[in-house]
Amino acid sequence: MRRKLLLYLLVALTTPAFAQDGVRKSFEFLHMPNNARQAALGGPNVSLADRDLNFFFSNPALSGDSLAGTASASYQFYVASIGQATVAYAHKFKKLGTLNFGVQHLNYGTINGYDATGAPTDDFKSGETVLVVGKSHQVRHFRLGVNVKMAFSNIAGYRASALMMDVGGLFVHPSQDLRVGLAVKNLGAVLSQYSPTSSATLPFDVQLGVTFKPEHMPLRFSITGYNLARRNVIYNDPDAAPGSFDKVLRRLTFGAEVLLHKNVNVLLGYNYLVHQELKLANAGGGAGLSFGFSARIKSVEFVFSRGGYVVGNAGYTFTLSKNIDSLLKRRDL
Numbered sequence: 001m002r003r004k005l006l007l008y009l010l011v012a013l014t015t016p017a018f019a020q021d022g023v024r025k026s027f028e029f030l031h032m033p034n035n036a037r038q039a040a041l042g043g044p045n046v047s048l049a050d051r052d053l054n055f056f057f058s059n060p061a062l063s064g065d066s067l068a069g070t071a072s073a074s075y076q077f078y079v080a081s082i083g084q085a086t087v088a089y090a091h092k093f094k095k096l097g098t099l100n101f102g103v104q105h106l107n108y109g110t111i112n113g114y115d116a117t118g119a120p121t122d123d124f125k126s127g128e129t130v131l132v133v134g135k136s137h138q139v140r141h142f143r144l145g146v147n148v149k150m151a152f153s154n155i156a157g158y159r160a161s162a163l164m165m166d167v168g169g170l171f172v173h174p175s176q177d178l179r180v181g182l183a184v185k186n187l188g189a190v191l192s193q194y195s196p197t198s199s200a201t202l203p204f205d206v207q208l209g210v211t212f213k214p215e216h217m218p219l220r221f222s223i224t225g226y227n228l229a230r231r232n233v234i235y236n237d238p239d240a241a242p243g244s245f246d247k248v249l250r251r252l253t254f255g256a257e258v259l260l261h262k263n264v265n266v267l268l269g270y271n272y273l274v275h276q277e278l279k280l281a282n283a284g285g286g287a288g289l290s291f292g293f294s295a296r297i298k299s300v301e302f303v304f305s306r307g308g309y310v311v312g313n314a315g316y317t318f319t320l321s322k323n324i325d326s327l328l329k330r331r332d333l
Contacts, residue, residue: 025201036318041257043271050064065138067098068090073086076318077315081107085104100136103131111124130150146167161192163191164186166183166184168182169183177220185206205226210224228251251273287308289308302320
């Protein structure tokens with residue numbers, strides 16, 4: 001059962017359900033939430049600005065100069081031995097301004113190997129990694145950003161690599177707590193294929209979202225549309241025939257923050273596509289629901305999240321962030 005679930009996760013996990021259309025994409029791990037706040041808010045989010053350095057992975061315009069000197073580390077525990085580690089750092093250079101650096105690595109753990117007849121062979125390890133450098137620029141109420149990414153994939157000894165970029169924009173309302181973000185993700189080219197006969201393709205996507213806080217409520221809401229460049233987001237289910245409203249919901253995630261204190265937030269999220277794709281036949285099992293909290297103690301922020309997949313299985317993510325300029329005794333370069 002554990003081996004079957006692990007293999008299933010290799011197919012279905014690569015994003016909390018960024019389900020794929022008829023032509024499956026490579027490097028789908030790039031759509032996975034790589035930090036606790038994003039995972040708790042339901043997954044994709046391109047509009048929550050200046051809150052968490054890790055959000056520059058989602059939209060390069062979400063990180064500004066106010067986060068310079070911040071370092072962050074995250075780890076996600078999935079089922080079996082699958083885990084994902086992410087580190088990020090923003091540094092302010094004298095001539096270049098603030099640049100964001102990140103590394104995201106997904107480790108699929110040890111997987112049992114089988115030949116074409118079903119006979120067991122040697123076990124193997126697989127993983128995927130992306131290196132990211134990002135830059136943003138503010139122009140009045142708008143912020144523009146670009147990420148350059150180098151991705152590497154190793155699946156059972158078959159390797160591929162790709163060079164990509166993300167282009168993002170953000171509108172910050174001058175008087176209201178309102179932000180609108182847009183990200184065009186994974187533009188680029190495959191540099192090397194898994195094999196001479198393979199044809200790896202990039203997981204191109206367009207995402208649009210809004211984050212807003214009602215003036216007299218201790219709540220902040222985020223709504224994000226994703227998979228906007230794909231005609232069909234149903235994963236390999238010929239019997240599925242969703243209606244128009246269902247098709248719209250499969251492209252949206254919903255997140256909410258309960259602002260208990262300036263240093264303590266409760267996080268909630270719902271991803272309808274995850275729920276539809278990972279629920280059991282006779283029960284939802286909490287698939288698609290996520291929650292977490294963030295707490296700042298002095299200069300260190302800790303964020304925790306839990307995301308449900310199927311009955312008895314969930315993913316847990318932990319993130320630590322801190323401004324380390326004083327620790328490094330940084331000098332302007």
